[in-house]
Amino acid sequence: MEIDKNEAARVAHLARIHVDDHELARIAKDLSAIIGFMQQLNEVDIEGVDAMTTATPMVLVQRDDTVKGGGLQKQLMDAAPVAQEGFYLVPKVVE
Amino acid sequence: MDLPELTLAVARDGLRRRDFSSCELTSAYLDRIQASGMLNVFSHTNPEATLAEARRADAQLADADAPDMCGIPVAIKDLFCVEGMPAQAASRILSGFCPAYESGVTERLRAAGAVLTGKVNMDEFAMGSSTEHSAFGPTVSPWRAADTDARLTPGGSSGGSAAAVAANLSLAALGTDTGGSIRQPAGFTGIVGLKPTYGRCSRWGIMAFASSLDQAGPLTKTVRDAAIVLHCIAGHDGRDSTSARHPVPAYESGLDAGIKGMTIGIPREYRIDGMPEDILAMWEDGAAMLGDAGARLVDVSLPHTRYALPAYYVIAPAEASSNLARYDGVRYGYRSPEGRDVLEMYKHTRAEGFGPEVKRRVLIGTYVLSQGFYEAYYRRAQRVRTLVRRDFETVFADGVDALLTPSTPSSAFAIGEMADEDPIKMYLNDVFTVTVNLAGLPGISVPVTLDDRKLPIGLQLIGQPWQEDRLLRIAFALETAAQFTSRPAEWWLDGAA
Numbered sequence: 001m002e003i004d005k006n007e008a009a010r011v012a013h014l015a016r017i018h019v020d021d022h023e024l025a026r027i028a029k030d031l032s033a034i035i036g037f038m039q040q041l042n043e044v045d046i047e048g049v050d051a052m053t054t055a056t057p058m059v060l061v062q063r064d065d066t067v068k069g070g071g072l073q074k075q076l077m078d079a080a081p082v083a084q085e086g087f088y089l090v091p092k093v094v095e
Numbered sequence: 096m097d098l099p100e101l102t103l104a105v106a107r108d109g110l111r112r113r114d115f116s117s118c119e120l121t122s123a124y125l126d127r128i129q130a131s132g133m134l135n136v137f138s139h140t141n142p143e144a145t146l147a148e149a150r151r152a153d154a155q156l157a158d159a160d161a162p163d164m165c166g167i168p169v170a171i172k173d174l175f176c177v178e179g180m181p182a183q184a185a186s187r188i189l190s191g192f193c194p195a196y197e198s199g200v201t202e203r204l205r206a207a208g209a210v211l212t213g214k215v216n217m218d219e220f221a222m223g224s225s226t227e228h229s230a231f232g233p234t235v236s237p238w239r240a241a242d243t244d245a246r247l248t249p250g251g252s253s254g255g256s257a258a259a260v261a262a263n264l265s266l267a268a269l270g271t272d273t274g275g276s277i278r279q280p281a282g283f284t285g286i287v288g289l290k291p292t293y294g295r296c297s298r299w300g301i302m303a304f305a306s307s308l309d310q311a312g313p314l315t316k317t318v319r320d321a322a323i324v325l326h327c328i329a330g331h332d333g334r335d336s337t338s339a340r341h342p343v344p345a346y347e348s349g350l351d352a353g354i355k356g357m358t359i360g361i362p363r364e365y366r367i368d369g370m371p372e373d374i375l376a377m378w379e380d381g382a383a384m385l386g387d388a389g390a391r392l393v394d395v396s397l398p399h400t401r402y403a404l405p406a407y408y409v410i411a412p413a414e415a416s417s418n419l420a421r422y423d424g425v426r427y428g429y430r431s432p433e434g435r436d437v438l439e440m441y442k443h444t445r446a447e448g449f450g451p452e453v454k455r456r457v458l459i460g461t462y463v464l465s466q467g468f469y470e471a472y473y474r475r476a477q478r479v480r481t482l483v484r485r486d487f488e489t490v491f492a493d494g495v496d497a498l499l500t501p502s503t504p505s506s507a508f509a510i511g512e513m514a515d516e517d518p519i520k521m522y523l524n525d526v527f528t529v530t531v532n533l534a535g536l537p538g539i540s541v542p543v544t545l546d547d548r549k550l551p552i553g554l555q556l557i558g559q560p561w562q563e564d565r566l567l568r569i570a571f572a573l574e575t576a577a578q579f580t581s582r583p584a585e586w587w588l589d590g591a592a
Contacts (some may be wrong), residue, residue: 005464008458011458011461011465012458012464013442013458014446014461014465015416015458015461016420016423016438016442016445016447017442017445017449017454017457017458017461018433018439018440018442018443018445018446019446020302027455028116030455030518031455031458033517033518033519034408034455034459034518034519035459035462037405037408037522038405038408038409038463038472038476038520039405040401040402040405040410041402041405041406041472041475041476041479042192042475043402044334044399044402044479044482046475046478046479046482049478049482050478050481051474051477051480051481051539052308052477052478052480052481052484052533053339053480054307055293055294055307055308055337055479055532055535056292056293056294056337056339057248057561058294058337058339058533060336061336062311063333063434072195072196076426077196078555079192079193079194079195079426080425080426080427080429081424081427081428082430083426083428088425088426090228090425090437090440091434091435091436091439091440092436092437093254093436
């Protein structure tokens with residue numbers, strides 16, 4: 001399975017990673033090699049086999065629906081690159 | 096007494112006998128950390144705060160019944176959130192981040208009175224096998240090959256943790272293991288590395304790489320030390336929904352009960368082409384040692400072994416691409432000044448903040464989860480994962496107590512040696528260890544001997560789920576028989592001749 005430059009650019013957009021045009025060829029080559037390595041999985045007979053979605057068989061537990069902890073707004077906002085009056089600031093979203 | 100030469104168990108006993116204080120012990124380690132700059136192991140230290148913890152531990156030790164870990168210096172992989180310390184996962188994208196909360200396992204260490212000496216280096220977001228993919232630069236192994244002075248990798252991703260213990264900069268270190276990131280560096284540096292059963296230790300407060308595979312564990316000088324640390328950090332935590340409620344036994348007390356009558360499986364699929372003679376010979380010797388100790392050895396087959404690595408390199412990047420979506424320059428860490436709108440800001444932040452290996456894996460993960468490919472790759476890999484797990488269940492059901500394999504397909508390689516290689520060549524480092532993560536099992540690497548280049552090589556034991564006590568007992572028998580006592584020379588120590 002060959003990934004071309006257009007496909008590499010599409011994936012980079014979906015992953016929200018900026019890629020310069022001159023890097024696309026190398027990324028496409030890397031991805032193609034790794035996807036090629038994964039093709040071995042097509043040799044396996046998986047007919048009737050369930051997907052494993054958890055590492056050990058367990059029932060997903062639910063917490064009580066009560067408020068616990070919290071009150072960390074200041075510490076959390078302090079970790080942001082830009083924040084003001086309790087809000088995160090970002091470049092404009094709508095023109 | 097030369098304090099940095101002690102094992103954790105001996106230091107614990109010495110603290111109780113008042114042979115020395117935690118302040119004296121901690122100072123000895125801090126001095127060595129200070130003189131270890133050439134190895135680039137620690138990314139953060141704060142000697143004053145650490146000594147204050149040691150003083151508190153000494154007060155706690157004055158009372159009877161202080162926990163085993165009280166007063167013991169421990170180094171922490173930069174993937175854990177520890178209050179009062181920066182947490183960067185060795186990534187530029189988290190530069191300046193100081194978490195407002197404490198990880199579940201470091202909370203347990205602190206409650207027991209352990210002294211946290213600082214943060215240690217790793218591959219960025221735990222993605223790598225050499226600790227070269229780090230915003231802090233590579234960590235250097237204290238080991239050198241007989242034939243060259245080339246700087247060697249300590250392995251990875253918990254390479255800082257492994258180097259800290261191997262160089263006697265810490266009595267123990269915490270690491271994490273997603274595909275072999277505790278066991279491979281332990282193998283490369285001649286120490287013990289334990290990955291517990293998935294769910295044994297809380298994942299709360301550990302930056303997530305691949306949530307269905309990640310597990311924290313100890314890197315130590317001996318099997319006994321691993322048992323002591325595991326007992327402290329294991330146990331249920333309601334903040335991690337996959338944390339198990341299984342009771343935590345006193346691992347140390349059963350260590351020397353012997354392995355008479357146990358059955359050890361030798362999986363034939365782990366005998367791969369091109370494996371060095373020294374590794375094969377060590378594997379045979381190790382099996383003979385367990386046989387001499389009274390275990391029964393059987394050849395077993397795990398037929399889906401060769402599909403574990405490609406399945407892992409679908410599942411782990413898929414989970415990573417989802418987990419790492421949160422690093423977008425809004426809530427923490429680095430933000431790029433580039434980008435006119437919010438989407439461009441995200442893209443530039445992630446392009447500048449993530450290193451090349453992390454980007455590669457996020458892209459792969461995004462690809463295999465994208466529309467049209469999800470069934471063909473991700474879903475298929477999850478079904479192959481079921482088959483890998485079934486292979487283990489079958490041999491365990493046949494009465495096998497544990498499996499014996501090499502920890503790594505080679506001894507340590509040089510820093511930069513893999514730079515121009517195909518990324519898949521680096522991934523092959525995990526060939527013996529990823530199966531264990533896919534199946535959620537406990538595994539331990541035990542140092543056995545030196546190869547022809549005078550570098551450590553080790554064996555891995557793989558146990559049944561939740562049977563760390565039995566696994567540690569077998570590992571202790573192997574360690575006792577192997578008598579691995581080699582230590583690296585101290586060419587790297589500042590002021591050393």
